[in-house]
Amino acid sequence: MYLYFVSQSKPAPATMPSELETAMESLITVFHRYASKDGKGTLNRRELRELMENELSTFLKSQKDPAAVDKIMKDLDANGDGQVDFEEFVSLVVGLSIACEQCYQLHMKKQTKK
Template identity: 45%
Template sequence: MPTQLEMALDTMLRIFHQYSCKEGDRFKLSKGELKMLLQELTDFLSLQKVPQIDKIMLDLDANKDNKVDFNEFVIMVAALTVACNHYFVEQLKKK
């Protein structure tokens, strides 16, 4: 039986590839694919829609190929996780 961490990693891999195979290069996210993927976070981040997709794409696309590869995607996931943890810790400090 896989551990929770193993399941989380598997989920992250599957989600990336679920979206990256929709158009063009099946191993990279286009801007449209990235936007669709980020819409899965709208409830979590309390957003009505994905803001400034062009800026997000520009920030993530380290090699400037107008696509987000898995390494660039993982950087986004890590940054979101750190931000969420910071928020969680701050909320606990208020209690």
């Protein structure tokens, strides 16, 4: 599915999506793979748990706290409606990516020192 950016007047010529466009498209399709099963388009607690167990299993396993998903649900559900919408979900992805990028930088610095 080619990602049409906002404010498109006429469809752009079909070109291969870039790596960044593909990554952004994945954020949307992965979210809706779990959020749209019940047609709502948001994640309830069970759907969030399922998404994390399938898509962030390594991270989830590294969490010692068995209530990690419940705490993350509480953190993400900014408006307290018991659902996580795409905007709330993206904040999880951002937090994890920023944490990873800092480790990526450390890793690269160690590489250059060798």
